[in-house]
Amino acid sequence: MQPSSRILNLLLLALLNGLDPSKTQISPKEGWQVYSSAQDPDGRCICTVVAPEQNLCSRDAKSRQLRQLLEKVQNMSQSIEVLNLRTQRDFQYVLRMETQMKGLKAKFRQIEDDRKTLMTKHFQELKEKMDELLPLIPVLEQYKTDAKLITQFKEEIRNLSSVLTGIQEEIGAYDYEELHQRVLSLETRLRDCMKKLTCGKLMKITGPVTVKTSGTRFGAWMTDPLASEKNNRVWYMDSYTNNKIVREYKSMADFVSGAESRTYNLPFKWAGTNHVVYNGSLYFNKYQSNIIIKYSFDTGRVLAQRSLEYAGFHNVYPYTWGGFSDIDLMADEIGLWAVYATNQNAGNIVISQLNQDTLEVMKSWSTGYPKRSAGESFMICGTLYVTNSHLTGAKVYYSYSTKTSTYEYTDIPFHNQYFHISMLDYNARDRALYAWNNGHQVLFNVTLFHIIKTEDDT
Secondary structure (H helix, E strand, O other): OOOOOOOOOOOEEEOOOOOOHHHOOOOHHHOOEEEEEEEOOOOOEEEEEEOOOOOOOOOHHHHHHHHHHHHHHHHHHHHHHHHHHHHHHHHHHHHHHHHHHHHHHHHHHHHHHOHHHOOHHHHHHHHHHHHHHOOHHHHHHHHHHHHHHHHHHHHHHHHHHHHHHHHHHHHOHHHHHHHHHHHHHHHHHHHHHHHOEOOOEEEEEEEEEEEEEOOOOOEEEEOOOOOOOOOOOEEEEEOOOOOOEEEEEOOHHHHHHOOOOEEEEOOOOEOOOOOEEEOOEEEEEEOOOOEEEEEEOOOOOEEEEEEOOOEOOOOOOOEOOEOOOOOEEEEOOOOEEEEEEEOOOOOEEEEEEEOOOOOOEEEEEEEEEEHHHOOOEEEEOOEEEEEOOOOOOOEEEEEEEOOOOEEEEEEEEOOOOOOOEEEEEEEOOOOEEEEEEOOEEEEEEEEEEEOEOOOOOO
16 A cells, blocks of 8 residues: 555444454455444444445546547447448449449450451550559459458457447446445545544554655654644654654655655754654653653744653653653544653553643553553553554553543554564554554554444433
């Protein structure tokens, strides 16, 4: 999958009562699908829906090419028909000439036999006229041959047109425009349905898709989950320390090609790779401190900074790979978060929801999972998902819900293609995980379970 402007993954699943996610077979490439429907114990209608992983109507290009080819064949057929009519007309004229020439030739022979009775002058004139007509005989023969070839060509065009028409009917190209409008209508309805979905639970991670290979083994890259659909800027921060340069690209395509649009020289060096861009600002951990910085890309100024109380820093409580990854800043559908560890919580993970303007901690949750045993983590819909390693064999092993203040052990594997992950963050707009995998910038698709809310829900 090559990103053209941005990567979208709108995989929607309505959770059926009693459905086992590990046994659900999903084929998002097949298009929007309703797998089943049922009612929950309260009588509300719920259904299982999967949206396509790729663009709608993946055969659009083929259908368009087939239509164009068929039109060309039809135009050729019409041209051949016109040529055939003209040739037939000329052919009839030549046939008449042939009859006249044959009669003239016979008469000439007769006259030649009786030439002694004719005057030499008249005989010579007649012979000259005959000599002028003789070259038309090969032309006549060629006309006959050409007429046969045109007839054969016409038949072959007719057969080819029939074959193309059959192929077109098989793929439904005749109803292409109608089908396209129906698909667009379905997409609109499903997007409206999305607005009624509650936050989802992570069920599956697929991929990765390698977007680019660049930089050192460690780094971060990201887009803004709150940006408009037309704003597809990408930010790139290489290394986990001793750096203050942020590179900006106007689109994913520019990022892939390396066409920078702007660079920012931050006022402070950053620590780790766990930064986040949220609503036009960069949030990062100031080097050798537990201070969080909010930096505006628009103004080029620091808008806020605040110490994260009791948070370990400078490799006191990093992820398993080290790299000053003590404080992890992230965003999801709910807002801005900080994930870290404290001595007060015995080095276990603490989750804090932050005010995006002031960086004040609005609420915190203390978990029982050791920060040093976590490979990486990310938030989706207020639930923290923790991987058990940054190396080969990594999987999402633990989750903690801030809604219910409960945890569970999970088993959601994903492919660590380049063997060392130093950044893994969820983007709510793209419904994807951005990762820095040993000098490779990659994307993972996520599949979430959603419950469709009805108007009767409060």
